Amino acid sequence: MRINPALCIRCRGEYNLCGLSYCPVLTELRTRHILRGVTNRDRIDGSSPPSVFIGRVGYPRVNVYPATPPVHGDTSSLEDPRAWMGMRLEDFLSSRLSLVRGSVRVRVEDARNPPRTLHDVQVMVLSGKPVDSELVLKKPVSGRYVLDEHAPPFGPSSPLQKLRVNTLPPPPRIVDRVHSDTDLNATEAILTLYYHGIDVHHISRLLSVGALGVGKRRRLVPTRWSITAVDKQVSDKLLNEVRDYPLISEYRVYVRKFKDNTFIGILAPHTWLYEWAEAWWPGSTWNMWGGETALELDYEGYWGRDDYPSIGGCYYAARIAVLEALHSIRRQAAVILWREIYPGFNLPIGVWWVRENIRAMLSGPYERFHDLHDALKYVTGFLKLPISTWVSKSYVIRMLTRQSSIVDWLG
Template identity: 80%
Template sequence: MRINPALCIRCRGEYNLCGLSYCPVLAELHAKYTLKNIINKEHIDGSSPPSVFVGRIGYPRVNIYPATPPVHGDTSNLEDPRAWLNMGLEDFLSSRLLLIRGSMRVRIEDARNPSRILHDIQVMALSSNSVDSELMLERPVSGRYVLDEHSPPFGPSSPLQKLRINSLPPPPRIIDKVHSDTDLSATEAIWTLYKHGIDVHHISKLLSVGTLGIGKRRRLVPTRWSITAVDKQVSDKMLSEVRDYPLISEYRVYVRSIKDNTFIGILTPHTWLYEWAEAWWPGSTWNLWSGDTVLELDYEGYWGRDDYPSIGGCYYAARIAALEALRSMHRQAAVILWREIYPGFNLPIGVWWVRENIRAMFNGSYEKFYDLRDALSYTAKFLRLPIGKWVSRSYVIRVLTKQSSLTNWLSGG
């Protein structure tokens, strides 16, 4: 996206005159200022949150990247999605890009019999507190960053020569117990950790570095796969409980607007159905060059689905947040989740953005209705895309109505 330089001079990061949800000048300056003494260096000394990324290129041989920022102290907010949600996008970007990565090529099965460096990476990942560590790199780090649709951003990297751990806080007892149990399946391990309050972000990291599951089956899992796997497995487990709950007694509409995004949640008095839909405006992340708004939707019925949704990992990131809400209510519902993404939001920053915003939305207030038409009329006030277009694509509404009268009503027929 080309920005008129005159707008930057007038705006100075305060008014978003360029139309973006963040100030790219501030984000780049923050990162460059902190990294200016790091670029072209081969030794990185700091406190890892801890952080690690496992790539997928070349699978089943992959690159694993332990990461640390060039600062000491409590850096846990660099791996805390709930903290990220309260940051400005430029602050989030600049802080995540401080995570300097050392890369090492490994086989996925090396998780079962790790080298010294891989073992240290696994041990670091078990901790939920910052780990003082040093990365000795084969050559100076470059200025190349990582922006990914599934995982949060990472800073530049260089091949890893040596990893030194200077302090290692003990892991939470439940993590140590599950990691040590080599007879526990990965699915059981994931659910056990979740039940004990370990967030899915940390669980996905443990799965990714091969520290969960039956010993002889443990392996490294690319980060983007582990994130979706944990979201899916935890939400599948919750769904088996939610199906036994009584239905909610009314229609509930939740709305959350934030940084050129609008999230809509509609809970309806019906057995479990679910849909996740996204409408991307021209100029947004995945619709930069089209002249039309693109609406994508995927869904499932009462028994869920066996295939991977075409809409990607956000489907399960939103699903787990919806099922957490229903589980806390001890109620069952058919769930409609819609998201509009407007021009200016053009960053691939990871599915955590969807998960945490849907969580926040369901923790907020809602409006109650006893008629679907009234609920949709209220919802229409917050959407830029005509409500008729949403309804015409909605799987859940089609099942709920089983007739055309609602669509005719919305279109004025």
């Protein structure tokens, strides 16, 4: 995308005159400042939050990427999605892109009896606080940044010669206990950690480095797979409990507008049904060169689903957020979650974005309605895509209005 330089001169990173949700100039300058000199060095010394990325190319042999920024101190915010939500996008991007990665190739089953480097990566991830570490690289840092649909961004990489761990804060007690229990299967380990207050972001890293599960079956899990696996396992457990709760007593509508995104949540007094839908405008991340808005939707009925949704990991990231909300109020509902993504939001930054936005939306205020018609009429004022388009695609609305013509709901 080419940006008119005159807009940059007028804007100076303040007004988003280019139409993007972030300032690419500030992002680049801040990242360069943090990484200044790194591209000519073969040693990176800093405080890892801790961070690690597990690749999936070549599975069951994969690349493991321990990562650290070239700065010391409290870097925990680099692995804290709730902190990311309070950042400007350019600050989030530049801070995450400062995470320099060293790569080492191993077999996924090496997690059971790890070589020294992998062992050090595992104990780093167990820690609940930043770890002072040093990456000794085979050659100066090069390579591209990682921008992924599922995982948060990472900085450039180079083959790893040696990983030195200089300080190692102890892990949270529950993390240490679950990791040490080699008879506990991975699902039970995930749920134990979750119910003891460990966030799913940390749990997914533990799963990815092979630190959870029955000892003889532990293995490395590519980062994008581990994120979705944890979201699914936890939300499945929450759903089993939510299905036993009484129904909410009214229609509830939540709205959140944030950085060229609109999120809509409708909770209906009905047994569990769920849908997640996204409408991508031309010029947004996954519709950069299209001429029309592209809408995709996936759903499930009362008993959930067994197959992987075609819409991807955001489905489960949104699902866990809404089930956490229902679980907290001890109520059951049919759930409609819609998202519109507008031009200017053009970077894949991970499913955490959806999870944290839905969490934020559902923890905020909502409007009450006595019938679906009024709820949809209210929602119309916040959507750019015609409500008739949304309704015509909606599985949950079709189930809620089976005794009526859907046309009745568009009047």
